[in-house]
Amino acid sequence: MSTIILYSHFDYGFGEEKMSMMLPLLYAPPPPYGAPPPQYGPPPPYGPPPTPYGIPPPPPMGPPAGPPMYGPPPPVMIPQKSPGIAALLNFLLWGLGYCYIGGSPWTVVGIILIIVEIVFSVALLALICLTFGLVPIIIGIIFALHAYTVANKRNMGMA
Numbered sequence: 001m002s003t004i005i006l007y008s009h010f011d012y013g014f015g016e017e018k019m020s021m022m023l024p025l026l027y028a029p030p031p032p033y034g035a036p037p038p039q040y041g042p043p044p045p046y047g048p049p050p051t052p053y054g055i056p057p058p059p060p061m062g063p064p065a066g067p068p069m070y071g072p073p074p075p076v077m078i079p080q081k082s083p084g085i086a087a088l089l090n091f092l093l094w095g096l097g098y099c100y101i102g103g104s105p106w107t108v109v110g111i112i113l114i115i116v117e118i119v120f121s122v123a124l125l126a127l128i129c130l131t132f133g134l135v136p137i138i139i140g141i142i143f144a145l146h147a148y149t150v151a152n153k154r155n156m157g158m159a
Contacts, residue, residue: 086098086101095114095116096110097110099114
């Protein structure tokens with residue numbers, strides 16, 4: 001076995017005082033691998049581990065008690081919804097019956113229908129106010145002014 005000497009280059013210091021030096025590093029290869037020492041003996045055979053303190057192992061277990069752990073999941077109980085209440089709510093406010101029924105697609109449909117009915121109701125209310133509120137008032141003012149002028153003309157003898 002021979003020793004190999006390697007040299008490593010080290011720098012130390014700062015600025016102009018920086019110095020460098022070569023340091024020897026000693027390296028010796030590891031000894032060759034051989035047979036294990038005789039006190040270890042052959043490896044133990046594979047198999048179950050020995051029982052501690054000479055206690056015999058427990059008997060093998062039988063099938064598990066109770067219902068099987070795997071299989072179909074238990075049925076999910078879905079709360080029942082009244083079709084009559086759903087119909088009545090949808091009649092009173094479009095989409096409210098669908099929100100009562102629940103479920104992802106029906107709730108979205110119900111919310112959209114509620115928004116549509118609110119828009120329609122506002123538009124209809126504006127139309128009704130114009131038709132039966134503002135327009136009759138304007139026409140009534142025109143007829144009142146006309147009747148006023150006709151009555152004045154008649155009083156003056158022009159009519």
